[in-house]
Structure formats: C-alpha cells, structure tokens
Amino acid sequence: MESSTQLEYSGKTTARRRSGILWKEIVKHKYLYLLLAPLVIFYIIFTYIPMYGVLLAFKEFDYSKGVLGSPWNHFANFNAVFGNPGFWTAFRNTLLISMGRLIIEFPIPIVLAILLNEISKGRLTRVFQTVFTFPHFISWVVLSGIIIGIFNDQGLYNQVLALFGAEKSSVLTSGPGFTIVLFVSNIWKEAGWSCILYLAAIAGINLELYEAAEVDGANRLQQMKAITWPVLKSTAAVLFILAVGNVMNGGFDQIFNLYNSAVYAYSDILDTFVYRSAFTDATGFGFSTTVGLLKSVINFTLLFGANYIVTRFGKEEGL
Amino acid sequence: MNKNKQTLLLAVLMLAVTTVFSGCSSDGNSANSSSAPADNASNGTGQDTSKNIKLNVSFMGIQDGFDAPGAANDTIFNNLEKQFNVTLNPVQLTWNDYMEKTKVWAASGQLPDIFPNVIAVDNQALYASWAKQGIIKPLPEDLSKYPNIERIMSLPSVTPLKVDGKFYMIPRMTYNDSSDWIMDRPILYRKDWASEAGFTSSPNSFDEFVAMIKAVKKLHPEAVGVTLENKSYIDTQFLGSFPEMANSKSWTKEEDEWIPSYDSPRINEGLKQLRTLYSEGLLDKDFAIQKASDGTSKFLNGQSFVNYGGTFSTFANVDAFHKGNPGVNLSDAVGLMSIWPASDGKRYTFAETPYWSEIYFNNKMSDEQFDRALQLIDFMASEDYSVLVKNGILNVDYKIENGKAVSLLSSDESLATKYPVTNTLNALAQWHGALYKAGKTVLNSNPDIAAWEAYDQETFKKFKAEYTPAPINFDIMLMSTPAKNKLSTSTLIDDMVNTILGEDDPAAMWTKVLKGYESKGLNDAIKEVNDKAKELGI
Incomplete structure (x- = not known):
C-alpha cells in the first residue's frame, strides 16, 4: 500500500517536472510556437472538430436535428452497407x-x-x-x-x-x-x-x-x-x-x-x-x-x- | 528579436488566424430574410404588398443572369420585383451540382427561401423525410389566394404527392397534360441520306430500321448510325417494343400484379435490339463514355444518321448544323422519325407526368415571406408570365398580327440579351411548354428555327392524333410506400449500358441485374405497392 502511494507520488512528480520542462521550452521558443499556431488551429477546426460527424454512422440522419440531435439507429447503417x-x-x-x-x-x-x-x-x-x-x-x-x-x-x-x-x-x-x-x-x-x-x-x-x-x-x-x-x-x-x-x-x-x-x-x-x-x-x-x-x-x-x-x-x- | 520585429510577427500571425477563421463565417445571406418599407401597397391582385420582402432564390445559372451586362435594365424582372414588392437575392446553382448543393444546404441549415429540385418523384424517400423533418414548408390548405397554384395542385397527377395530407412542393409544369411529352423523345434523322438510300418513310419494324441504317452507312461510311443526346435517351428504343419502359420510373401490371417496368421480361426485346445495334456497329461506340450532348454534336456536324433526342429550336444548334453541313438546307435534310409499331400494332409516344421537377420553400420562412413567395410563384406559373418570357412586352418586343405573335426585334436583338435576369430565372415556376404547344409563342426571327418549330408543331399534332401515349399509371408511379421510396432507379441506365456492352445473353445479364435490385428491397416494394393499390382500388 505504502509503496503504491510512493509510486503514485513519484509518478505525479515526474509528470509535473515534465510539463514544467515543456512549458519552459514553449516559453523559450515562443515565436516558433506562434508561427506554428495558425496551422495547429487550422487542423483543429477543419480536421479534428468535424470528426464528430462519424457519429452519423450510428445514426439515422435527420436534416432538422443535425448530427448530434439525430436519433441513434445503432448498427443499421453497417447492416445496410454490408448487405449492399x-x-x-x-x-x-x-x-x-x-x-x-x-x-x-x-x-x-x-x-x-x-x-x-x-x-x-x-x-x-x-x-x-x-x-x-x-x-x-x-x-x-x-x-x-x-x-x-x-x-x-x-x-x-x-x-x-x-x-x-x-x-x-x-x-x-x-x-x-x-x-x-x-x-x-x-x-x-x-x-x-x-x-x-x-x-x-x-x-x-x-x-x-x-x-x-x-x-x-x-x-x-x-x-x-x-x-x-x-x-x-x-x-x-x-x-x-x-x-x-x-x-x-x-x-x-x-x-x-x-x-x-x-x-x-x-x-x-x-x-x-x-x-x-x-x-x-x-x-x-x-x-x-x-x-x-x-x-x-x-x-x-x-x-x-x-x-x-x-x-x-x-x-x-x-x- | 527587437520590438518592431515582434510586433510585425504578431500582426502576421493575427492575419493568418483571421484568415483561418474567416472560412467559417456566414456569407451574410441568412435564410431568414429581412424586410424594408416600400411605396407599393398592392400587386394588382388586391393582395397586400406594402412591405418590401427580401427572398433568397436559387436556380440553375441564376447568378449568370444577375451578372450579365444589362441586368439592371431588365424591365420584365424589374417590373416583377416592383409588382410584388420583393427583392430577389440570387443563390447560384448549376445543373451539375444542384442536388449535392441542396443536400449540403439542407444539412447545414442554409437552404435558400425558394429552391428547385427533383425529389418528389425521383427520390420520394428524401421528399418524405424533408417534409416530416420540417426542412421544407407545407403549402396552406386554402390555396384560393393563389389561383394558378391551386389549379396545379388539384391536377390528378399531382395529388399523390401529398405527405401526411399536405403538399410540400409545387410542381414546375412542363406541359398541361402527360400526353404532351410526345416530342420529348424525338428521333431526329437525316431524311436526305435515307432518301438517297431508298427509304422515303419511317421504318415499320426494328429490322427495317436496321436495314435503313446499314444502307445509309454504305453511302456514308464515316457516319455513326445512332447517337444519343445523352445516355438516358437510350430508353427511346423501348417505345417500339415495351413503351412503358421509355419512362424508367414507370410500373406495369402483369399477371394481376404491379411491378416496376424494368422487372418485366418485356424489357428483354428492347435490350436485345440495343445489343444488336451496338454489336453491329450501328450504335455510337462512344455512347457509354459520352458527356451530355456529345451525340447531338455528332448529328449536328453531319457525323451521325439518327439521333435520339435533340432539337433545332436554338440558334446554337442551327448554326452548328450549317457549319458542319455547308450548303445543306436544314428543312430538306432533317426529319422527325416515327417509332415503328409495337407487337400490338400501335405506334407509341413518350409519356410523363406534366412536370418532372418541383419548387420548394425553406421551412424557416416567416408566414409573411411565404405568402409573398407564393404570390410571386403564382404569377410566374401563369400564362401571362409565359407570354412575357417567351414573347416579350406587347408592342415593344412583339405585336399581334392575324392572331399570331410577330416579333418586333431586329435581327441583332434577342429576348435573352435584352432581359438577361428573366432569361435565367423564368423557368423557376414552369417551363412554358403549354404556351408553345398552344402555338402562342412568337414566330422566331431566324427562318430555320421558325421552320423547325412549325414542323415540330405539325409533327406533334400528327403524333398526338394518330399514335398512343405509353400506357403509364401515374398513381402507381407516384405512390409512396417505405420500401418503394428506398428503391432508387438512379442506376438503371448504367445497368442497361452494361447489358448493351456485355457479351453474355442480354436477358441473362438483366436477370442478374434484377438480383441486385432484389437485394435492395424490390420484392418488398412490389408487395407494399400491390397492397396499397388494392386498398385504393387501383
């Protein structure tokens, strides 16, 4: 029990130390990170955020409710695909x-x-x-x-x-x-x-x-x-x-x-x-x-x- | 890094981030339009139009009309906006992307207020979904305020399109009657070449048709036997054996059961004929890879004997014919062939619902906007508007002489360039075919077009009097059932093309095609349709 707590503590310390090093690196190279920022934002907006659309594979799309509001149809689309x-x-x-x-x-x-x-x-x-x-x-x-x-x-x-x-x-x-x-x-x-x-x-x-x-x-x-x-x-x-x-x-x-x-x-x-x-x-x-x-x-x-x-x-x- | 450089870098980064985000912004043309005051109080029909209403309207090529030189001086369009006190904001569509764009707009809540589409007949599942999901607006129960719309919606060929007792679209009428489609599957042929080869009348059988093409090809070996306006015109062939199949959406009754026409063994004769034409080198070898109008271009250039589809009602086609056939008189050279009689001895003509596409309204429109949009569409569906569009303004663009409309335009003027917005927008509510069939359109100033239109009208009357429209039951064709709605026929022409190009027996190949349709729910659709037909006593 004691050793597991020690391990947990040492793990947290290592993680904190690592994030501290990372933050120092970011501050040190802030202009390079700033240059990178638009590209990262672009990818987040146009590549990662739209990924929620894959939910449609498990839904019956309702045009009025959008992707999130459409009702689930579980694996009906998969059955239709595999049967086609x-x-x-x-x-x-x-x-x-x-x-x-x-x-x-x-x-x-x-x-x-x-x-x-x-x-x-x-x-x-x-x-x-x-x-x-x-x-x-x-x-x-x-x-x-x-x-x-x-x-x-x-x-x-x-x-x-x-x-x-x-x-x-x-x-x-x-x-x-x-x-x-x-x-x-x-x-x-x-x-x-x-x-x-x-x-x-x-x-x-x-x-x-x-x-x-x-x-x-x-x-x-x-x-x-x-x-x-x-x-x-x-x-x-x-x-x-x-x-x-x-x-x-x-x-x-x-x-x-x-x-x-x-x-x-x-x-x-x-x-x-x-x-x-x-x-x-x-x-x-x-x-x-x-x-x-x-x-x-x-x-x-x-x-x-x-x-x-x-x-x-x-x-x-x-x- | 000094401060100036840092500031410059930050500015550049801000610009880059702004550019990224600008892609996400709205174009400002929200579906819910605003309104502004105006002087008008009535549109002449006694209805209140005191407030100006902005409407986003999409139509194929609409933006081209608004961008054309002289758009601001389009009197017909300006009068239309003034009469109904509306400001129409164009939302561009093209014939190539209208389906894709509209679906994307519907999914993203950006549908224009008024938009055309082809789903009530062709994709009933989507039509019913959009109606039930509140994407498109239902028409009011009482249409007495809109007499032209009321007339259209009460037609027997329209009533089956109700969803849960309501209409969610207005058909864009092509003609007044389904039998008026006769000339929409025309068979153009070089009657001068046929006569040269010893054939002075239309063939009386498929074999005679083949013999005619072979005889012509001996004299014109470089010419193709049969070309197509586009791939879907391949169904013209069925008029001579199984006329229902000329309309691939149709159903037919066999052994007391309704089945889709393509499921009937009667399709095999037409498929075999097409295979014969292809394998004997009489059907255009490129028909499977052709783009729209490629076949007609060959015909116009003097490179083909027969063309399924095509017209000489446009200056472009007449001009192309003269360039491709110098010294040849169009009237002497080109004729409209009658299809040979089917096994019952009758010659059949193409039949379709009097419309093939529809107008829809965004369900987000306010009642006030919707009312004004309906007033506008009601007028655009009227004969008065057809006359304006086809003939122009009375005593400015045309005059009435001995009961006929005669153009007042000079040879270098045209209604299309004089009224460019109207030229692209005019077919929003109807195709004006009824006016043409009634012979009320202005006599064209081009002698070739005028002669062709007279010949076309004369042939129309002859075919209508002597031949029989394909026996299609439109109540069954338009019937909506869950399995029938899901059964798309969008791949039917492709399946036919593969059968024509294949090497196995066409009937055996078609049986395999039908297996594919069975896996998509063909049998369920047949059962549902027959059950419902029994209920309705059809």
Whole structure:
C-alpha cells in the first residue's frame, strides 16, 4: 500500500517536472510556437472538430436535428452497407487498385530519380525534370477530357490502329483496358512530381563518394547500388509507410473523371461509391458516413501496421 | 528579436488566424430574410404588398443572369420585383451540382427561401423525410389566394404527392397534360441520306430500321448510325417494343400484379435490339463514355444518321448544323422519325407526368415571406408570365398580327440579351411548354428555327392524333410506400449500358441485374405497392 502511494507520488512528480520542462521550452521558443499556431488551429477546426460527424454512422440522419440531435439507429447503417453488393465491389476494387499503385506506381519515381541523377552532368537534367513534373499541374478534369479524346472511337488511338489495319478497340469501356489507362495515366501525371523527394535525398550525397568509387573502379550500376540506393532507402521507407496508410484512397479525382458505368465493376472505389451513395442514390448520409468510417479505420490500421513492420524488420526509421 | 520585429510577427500571425477563421463565417445571406418599407401597397391582385420582402432564390445559372451586362435594365424582372414588392437575392446553382448543393444546404441549415429540385418523384424517400423533418414548408390548405397554384395542385397527377395530407412542393409544369411529352423523345434523322438510300418513310419494324441504317452507312461510311443526346435517351428504343419502359420510373401490371417496368421480361426485346445495334456497329461506340450532348454534336456536324433526342429550336444548334453541313438546307435534310409499331400494332409516344421537377420553400420562412413567395410563384406559373418570357412586352418586343405573335426585334436583338435576369430565372415556376404547344409563342426571327418549330408543331399534332401515349399509371408511379421510396432507379441506365456492352445473353445479364435490385428491397416494394393499390382500388 505504502509503496503504491510512493509510486503514485513519484509518478505525479515526474509528470509535473515534465510539463514544467515543456512549458519552459514553449516559453523559450515562443515565436516558433506562434508561427506554428495558425496551422495547429487550422487542423483543429477543419480536421479534428468535424470528426464528430462519424457519429452519423450510428445514426439515422435527420436534416432538422443535425448530427448530434439525430436519433441513434445503432448498427443499421453497417447492416445496410454490408448487405449492399456495390460496397463489396467497391471494397475489392479499392484494394486491387491501391495494391496495383503500390506495386506498379510506387517504384517508378525512385527509378526516375536515379536515372535523372545519372544524367546530372548534362544540361538536360532541368529540361527532363520540368517535362516530367509539368503533368502534375494538369487537373484530372482536363486530363480526363484529353484521355477520353485519345481513346474514343474516332480518337488518335483508334486511328493509329486503323492505320495498321487493326480492329478498333473501345479501351475505356473494357475493364482491362481501363485499368491499364488508370495506372499509365497516373504514372505519367505524378511520377515526375513524386521523384522530387528522392532527388532531394540524392542531392544530399557527397559527390566525393562517387569520385572515390570511380577511382576504385566502380561502374555506374555499382555506384548506384552502393551509394545512391542506401541513401534513398530511408526516404523510400517513409514514403512507403505513407502510401500504405493511403491504400484505401484509390484516387477519387482520377477515377471519378475517367470512369463510366461500363467499368464500374473494375473501377468503382469506396470514394466514388460514397459520393454516389450520398448525393445520387437514396441511401443518404448515414450510409456514406459508415463507408467512410470503415475506410478510415482500415487506413489507420494499415498505416500503423506498415510503420511497425518497417521499423521492426527493415532497420529503417519509421514515422 | 527587437520590438518592431515582434510586433510585425504578431500582426502576421493575427492575419493568418483571421484568415483561418474567416472560412467559417456566414456569407451574410441568412435564410431568414429581412424586410424594408416600400411605396407599393398592392400587386394588382388586391393582395397586400406594402412591405418590401427580401427572398433568397436559387436556380440553375441564376447568378449568370444577375451578372450579365444589362441586368439592371431588365424591365420584365424589374417590373416583377416592383409588382410584388420583393427583392430577389440570387443563390447560384448549376445543373451539375444542384442536388449535392441542396443536400449540403439542407444539412447545414442554409437552404435558400425558394429552391428547385427533383425529389418528389425521383427520390420520394428524401421528399418524405424533408417534409416530416420540417426542412421544407407545407403549402396552406386554402390555396384560393393563389389561383394558378391551386389549379396545379388539384391536377390528378399531382395529388399523390401529398405527405401526411399536405403538399410540400409545387410542381414546375412542363406541359398541361402527360400526353404532351410526345416530342420529348424525338428521333431526329437525316431524311436526305435515307432518301438517297431508298427509304422515303419511317421504318415499320426494328429490322427495317436496321436495314435503313446499314444502307445509309454504305453511302456514308464515316457516319455513326445512332447517337444519343445523352445516355438516358437510350430508353427511346423501348417505345417500339415495351413503351412503358421509355419512362424508367414507370410500373406495369402483369399477371394481376404491379411491378416496376424494368422487372418485366418485356424489357428483354428492347435490350436485345440495343445489343444488336451496338454489336453491329450501328450504335455510337462512344455512347457509354459520352458527356451530355456529345451525340447531338455528332448529328449536328453531319457525323451521325439518327439521333435520339435533340432539337433545332436554338440558334446554337442551327448554326452548328450549317457549319458542319455547308450548303445543306436544314428543312430538306432533317426529319422527325416515327417509332415503328409495337407487337400490338400501335405506334407509341413518350409519356410523363406534366412536370418532372418541383419548387420548394425553406421551412424557416416567416408566414409573411411565404405568402409573398407564393404570390410571386403564382404569377410566374401563369400564362401571362409565359407570354412575357417567351414573347416579350406587347408592342415593344412583339405585336399581334392575324392572331399570331410577330416579333418586333431586329435581327441583332434577342429576348435573352435584352432581359438577361428573366432569361435565367423564368423557368423557376414552369417551363412554358403549354404556351408553345398552344402555338402562342412568337414566330422566331431566324427562318430555320421558325421552320423547325412549325414542323415540330405539325409533327406533334400528327403524333398526338394518330399514335398512343405509353400506357403509364401515374398513381402507381407516384405512390409512396417505405420500401418503394428506398428503391432508387438512379442506376438503371448504367445497368442497361452494361447489358448493351456485355457479351453474355442480354436477358441473362438483366436477370442478374434484377438480383441486385432484389437485394435492395424490390420484392418488398412490389408487395407494399400491390397492397396499397388494392386498398385504393387501383
């Protein structure tokens, strides 16, 4: 009994001492904290406070009573979601598309950064970097119009096919064709932008290392393997964790602007399903909030899971 | 850090925090509008309008009208505000976001005082919820003060829309009667090309229709056979086999039981026809990925033989046709095709309730505001307002000659640019279709449009006299039951598109589609509707 009181006392003292140190640090760096304040306030107001909206997943939304006043319906929304075949299609598609993005799209910026680094001595680096980065600034609304224009019946793709005597193909209404367009167009749009972080990591490498390696007779591939890749590894690990945490976001903007009903079976992801449920179908906000909540819980679990695996087995720093 | 720097830093931080918070502020246009005194005492109907009332009104593109050059000089709109002593504050909506925006406004308590939507027929669950939750305002029991509204609300096609004995909306009438929708599923075709290929009249069967397209495509290999105004016009095809299905919300009676039309095996023939058109390369290969009006653009550019939907009542379309088909006379080249007879030998036409959308009122409005809003809408639903909107001001914009309205506008003038606010706001309470069908609209100054409208009217009369409207029971279609209300048909067109594009047998594919609807409560809806129909003796 006595020892437990002592422990409690010593715990309280330690906590008080820690908060005292923290407060001293805050006072010491008050201007830095002041600079940080608007961002923190922004996140509290627009990200944390609205989180109370997840209550809708357990309620029957009443427009006149708002989120807090609406009556509870316990797990009725969950039953409706799990009983809806569209949800499971969207769930499967989200996982498949996101896994595809991790496997196919994630390594591309790393390869691109290494290749750009290899031509770093020439003037062409900036030209290539600009060319690769530029598509990131085109919105999916515009880009989808261009892509649909390329692949429609009279579009460039079918004209080229016709030129070689091949049969015309409706790429955007066939599941496999649409999936290929989905990955390729996203790589084209985002690879250049995503490789900036890797290029920044490479820029931090001491050039003398390469010179020393050259003197030792290491070829380009060996230099890449022994010098560039070890530096990139930790950046790649952090970005991989973030990408895994984002796995349930299959890319709403791109898919929403590109998809059509013929490829829903391949392209309808949870975000597009939520959008249609909330605004087009008669299911309502409770239903779509439930899907959103499930998505967030899975994302959260995956993020922490990936962080644990990377830090535990990969010997890299996590988040 | 010196004091000046500290002060500057604090000022910058305050600005940043203020910027963050400013996003949370209201726009100042609260749903509850204020009032101010004015000189007017009556609107000419003997009703008191001595106090100016501000009303927030949302409509598709309304802000564009208020921002247009000459908006301040829109005499028709200015007179309207003066007549009812109201100040209308525009709240912008677009055709692409009206549903999303309105739902968000309803959830956040920011609904405008008057707003349009399409829920009483299309999303009955939401309509009933908003009515029961006090989001939208019920109309008064006694509508005798508002004769036009009273006339509309007493129509047989409107009465099923009561919730707990009250109306919570006013239909925005398109026509006076459901059979007047005949020309709203038009089949435009190049009659010059058909004639070239040896076809001088409308086809008498689907096979003849296919033969006609194939013959034309031999002469015009670059042209598409059939294009669509938008994807939903695919249902035009059913007029020749299962006319009820041309209106995807309809129900049909089979073996003494009411079922949604899409649940009937009679849908299969139309689906098979559409599959044939697609697989034989006669239906536009891009129809599944097309944006609205893409198909009509192809038709206007001379790249398609038949178009389901479309019109030449607008200058833009006439102009596009002439640019795409230089030297071609529109009247000689384009015709309106009759659909082939169904298995009972009758040619059917499209039918719909005389309205397809509604106006709603925010329940937070005061009684005084509501009364003035109803007075305003009552006038905007009248034929007098239709005449103002479609013909302009008598002896200023048009004159009556031999009983016909003749335009007084010069070739470079138009009612749209002269009255820009009215041009965007005029359809708030009705679509003015009845005036057009009655032949009371002004003769268009553009000869092509005038000729097209005359041809359209003549065809309308012929179709109305000779053909049969799709046999739809609107009491069943508009019936409200819990399971029926939840059964959305918003994915029906998408399901049809998938069936047309698929490779398996269309009937087998449709059976699978129906399984999906069963999981969403189709059977419960059928049971509830039939039980209620028996009660009502339908």
